[in-house]
Amino acid sequence: MAEPLLKVQHLVKRFGALAATDDASFEVMPGEVHALIGPNGAGKTTLIHQISGGLRPDGGQVLFAGRDVTHDSMDTHVRAGLVRSYQITSIFKSYSVLDNLALAVLARRPGTPGWWRAAVNDDAAYAEAEAFINQIGLSHRADALSGGLAHGEQRQLEVGLALAARPKLLLLDEPMAGMGPDESERMVNLLMQLRQNLTLLLVEHDMEAVFRLADRISTLVFGKVIASGTPQEIREHPEVKRAYLGDEELAA
Numbered sequence: 001m002a003e004p005l006l007k008v009q010h011l012v013k014r015f016g017a018l019a020a021t022d023d024a025s026f027e028v029m030p031g032e033v034h035a036l037i038g039p040n041g042a043g044k045t046t047l048i049h050q051i052s053g054g055l056r057p058d059g060g061q062v063l064f065a066g067r068d069v070t071h072d073s074m075d076t077h078v079r080a081g082l083v084r085s086y087q088i089t090s091i092f093k094s095y096s097v098l099d100n101l102a103l104a105v106l107a108r109r110p111g112t113p114g115w116w117r118a119a120v121n122d123d124a125a126y127a128e129a130e131a132f133i134n135q136i137g138l139s140h141r142a143d144a145l146s147g148g149l150a151h152g153e154q155r156q157l158e159v160g161l162a163l164a165a166r167p168k169l170l171l172l173d174e175p176m177a178g179m180g181p182d183e184s185e186r187m188v189n190l191l192m193q194l195r196q197n198l199t200l201l202l203v204e205h206d207m208e209a210v211f212r213l214a215d216r217i218s219t220l221v222f223g224k225v226i227a228s229g230t231p232q233e234i235r236e237h238p239e240v241k242r243a244y245l246g247d248e249e250l251a252a
């Protein structure tokens with residue numbers, strides 16, 4: 001059997017007396033879409049922060065592609081291919097969508113002083129940016145100022161910026177948050193297309209989207225992963241059902 005791409009082992013993060021993650025362990029296999037679900041305040045965002053290198057764990061380990069990355073910086077994570085959406089580059093609102101993607105492509109090249117000025121004449125960066133804009137479905141908005149994009153389009157662009165870092169594992173924290181039904185549908189379709197070449201770990205409250213997308217699901221409750229399994233296994237898991245008691249979407 002293939003080795004997991006990501007192994008999260010016994011992660012702990014304390015905020016004062018509160019253990020936001022409390023001995024959390026789970027694994028993400030190469031090529032899978034793995035969803036992290038759990039009630040509000042369960043520790044999902046804290047866990048994603050620790051995995052992406054944005055927050056130092058108080059205990060436990062993160063192994064990525066067989067290497068211990070627990071204490072690596074966020075930049076080192078990105079270079080290794082462990083990328084959180086909108087981790088590296090946030091959107092420059094007064095630049096066009098295509099310019100933003102070209103800048104994200106150039107940001108991948110380390111140590112180039114003035115790279116943002118060079119971007120304007122960098123044909124290779126723009127060619128790559130064109131490929132990403134097609135992939136995220138925003139070609140028709142290439143010249144639009146990013147600040148004027150609708151909420152759903154901005155989230156699509158954030159995914160594009162993360163793709164420009166050439167991730168092996170893309171972490172997405174609530175990619176569908178605040179979206180209407182049409183925008184959510186577009187995001188689900190985008191993620192379904194990305195899964196063909198990429199491993200995805202997403203935190204999401206939209207259970208319909210989670211059950212459509214995920215190969216496996218881990219459930220976090222009070223900072224602990226109480227179950228990992230296929231959508232069917234998670235739907236039928238007694239502890240998960242208890243944690244979601246009253247959540248008709250999960251119980252359905």
Ligand SMILES: Nc1ncnc2c1ncn2[C@@H]1O[C@H](COP(=O)(O)OP(=O)(O)OP(=O)(O)O)[C@@H](O)[C@H]1O
Pocket residue numbers: 015018020038039040041042043044045046047
């Ligand atoms: N920087 C912080 N300082 C203090 N407490 C924090 C901090 N960040 C998170 N917490 C607390 O840790 C717990 C877990 O928060 P977290 O945001 O990780 O949960 P979550 O599962 O992502 O929640 P939600 O689904 O509502 O976004 C919560 O009780 C939260 O109030």
